Amino acid sequence: MSQGTGQAGSGPSAAVVGAGIIGVCCALFLQRDGYRVTLIDRQGPGEGASFGNGSMLTCEAVVPVQTPGIAWRVPAMLLDPLGPLRVRWGYLPRLVPWLTRFLLESRWPRVEAASIALANILDRALDDFDPLLRRAGAEAEVRKTGFLMVYESEAGFRRAQPLIDLQRRRGVQMEMLDADALRAREPKLAPIFARAILYPEVAQALDVFRLVQILAESFVAQGGSLLREEVRDFAFASDNRVAAVLTDLGRHACDTVVIAAGAWSRPLVRRLGSDTLLDTERGYSVLMPDPGVVPNTPLYSTERGIVFSPMEIGLRVAGTVEMGGYDAPPDWRRAEVLLTHARRWLPGLNTEGVERWMGFRPSMPDSVPVISGSPRSDNAFFAFGHGHGGIGLGARTGRLIGDLASGRQPNIDMAPYRVDRF
Ligand SMILES: Cc1cc2nc3c(=O)[nH]c(=O)nc-3n(C[C@H](O)[C@H](O)[C@H](O)COP(=O)(O)OP(=O)(O)OC[C@H]3O[C@@H](n4cnc5c(N)ncnc54)[C@H](O)[C@@H]3O)c2cc1C
Numbered sequence: 001m002s003q004g005t006g007q008a009g010s011g012p013s014a015a016v017v018g019a020g021i022i023g024v025c026c027a028l029f030l031q032r033d034g035y036r037v038t039l040i041d042r043q044g045p046g047e048g049a050s051f052g053n054g055s056m057l058t059c060e061a062v063v064p065v066q067t068p069g070i071a072w073r074v075p076a077m078l079l080d081p082l083g084p085l086r087v088r089w090g091y092l093p094r095l096v097p098w099l100t101r102f103l104l105e106s107r108w109p110r111v112e113a114a115s116i117a118l119a120n121i122l123d124r125a126l127d128d129f130d131p132l133l134r135r136a137g138a139e140a141e142v143r144k145t146g147f148l149m150v151y152e153s154e155a156g157f158r159r160a161q162p163l164i165d166l167q168r169r170r171g172v173q174m175e176m177l178d179a180d181a182l183r184a185r186e187p188k189l190a191p192i193f194a195r196a197i198l199y200p201e202v203a204q205a206l207d208v209f210r211l212v213q214i215l216a217e218s219f220v221a222q223g224g225s226l227l228r229e230e231v232r233d234f235a236f237a238s239d240n241r242v243a244a245v246l247t248d249l250g251r252h253a254c255d256t257v258v259i260a261a262g263a264w265s266r267p268l269v270r271r272l273g274s275d276t277l278l279d280t281e282r283g284y285s286v287l288m289p290d291p292g293v294v295p296n297t298p299l300y301s302t303e304r305g306i307v308f309s310p311m312e313i314g315l316r317v318a319g320t321v322e323m324g325g326y327d328a329p330p331d332w333r334r335a336e337v338l339l340t341h342a343r344r345w346l347p348g349l350n351t352e353g354v355e356r357w358m359g360f361r362p363s364m365p366d367s368v369p370v371i372s373g374s375p376r377s378d379n380a381f382f383a384f385g386h387g388h389g390g391i392g393l394g395a396r397t398g399r400l401i402g403d404l405a406s407g408r409q410p411n412i413d414m415a416p417y418r419v420d421r422f
Pocket of ligand 1: 017018020021022023043044045046047049050054055056057058230231232260262263264265282284318319320359360361362383384385386387388389
């Protein structure tokens with residue numbers, strides 16, 4: 001990809017750290033507001049968590065991860081290395097502050113509040129992609145596919161009722177299907193499901209990595225600079241404003257800075273004089289390039305914590321959560337579990353040439369992202385912590401950061417997304 005040619009114009013300058021879906025969308029919205037934007041990533045655009053994920057733009061995702069009763073699952077999280085939610089023993093001591101807050105946030109009033117905060121930003125999440133896709137000539141990269149939540153047992157469906165009711169309270173559109181209706185829609189699925197819910201408004205990126213690349217190319221084509229450098233620190237003016245971003249290769253003066261470094265944002269937040277309870281939920285995916293059989297609609301199972309996403313490049317099965325920090329090597333047995341489910345759900349599936357991947361979700365303990373100004377430097381902004389939903393929330397986050405940086409008041413209460421909310 002071209003790196004950009006330097007930027008014309010006399011608008012203020014902005015540096016955006018991180019070229020995942022969030023950073024690229026922030027850069028595009030700042031550009032629309034007349035900023036001369038430099039987007040900085042130590043890798044290529046979209047090579048972090050935005051690479052091998054489920055590719056879904058989930059506008060129904062108003063249910064946080066920390067649901068009521070999850071505390072009872074902590075022993076299983078510690079004892080079952082292959083379960084849908086796993087905590088690695090070795091990482092437990094470092095995880096205690098995050099895990100404690102996660103459990104506190106799983107009480108009903110907090111879950112209700114998190115779900116309102118999520119609903120308020122999911123509300124226009126898809127619409128906000130429109131101008132970015134139009135400008136990039138890439139409208140066809142995102143399509144409304146709908147999404148089927150499948151349940152293997154009546155008991156599992158009954159257990160999910162309080163969360164389905166939570167979605168209803170947030171106005172999520174859904175349609176209930178019994179086993180026969182599901183079979184009529186999805187004849188290739190094994191007959192092992194008792195129930196399903198169709199969420200018709202959910203969309204999918206044909207190939208999420210390609211989407212980020214196309215958006216980054218559009219940013220460069222509109223005069224943006226894209227640098228492959230690692231951000232290490234910041235230089236400050238006497239009034240605490242950030243004067244420059246310091247990287248392994250140089251110093252970039254800026255009028256505004258946005259931290260969108262995904263799961264790796266916390267050290268940068270600290271350099272800017274704040275702190276945050278950001279950690280990472282590692283997740284795995286397998287991509288079957290020539291699957292033979294695919295479902296007609298993307299599928300999700302809350303019981304298993306996995307998504308089946310039929311994409312242009314093949315069938316991707318992605319998901320599960322592993323709290324294991326940043327340095328431990330991947331546990332590829334978890335990817336094998338995904339393959340086992342894939343074979344069981346889709347008889348006749350061809351898994352030859354399968355590609356495995358592990359990614360680092362940027363996760364806050366209340367499942368609500370940080371979209372916020374810095375309490376210390378009034379020209380620094382934060383956009384990270386999107387957990388399981390960063391793809392769908394990319395454009396919405398970019399628009400909100402554009403509003404905050406340009407001094408426009410967003411039309412929602414921004415307190416739930418503040419960096420210093422805990
Ligand atoms: C298995 C799995 C399945 C998922 N499925 C879905 C899904 O279907 N739908 C959905 O919406 N979400 C999904 N997600 C979540 C989604 O992938 C993330 O929420 C999203 O990608 C986060 O985007 P980001 O831009 O914040 O982070 P990233 O894409 O990780 O980007 C952060 C960037 O910052 C860069 N960076 C970090 N530190 C520095 C530094 N110091 N200097 C320079 N650059 C730096 C990194 O190189 C990286 O490119 C899934 C995640 C996983 C793991």
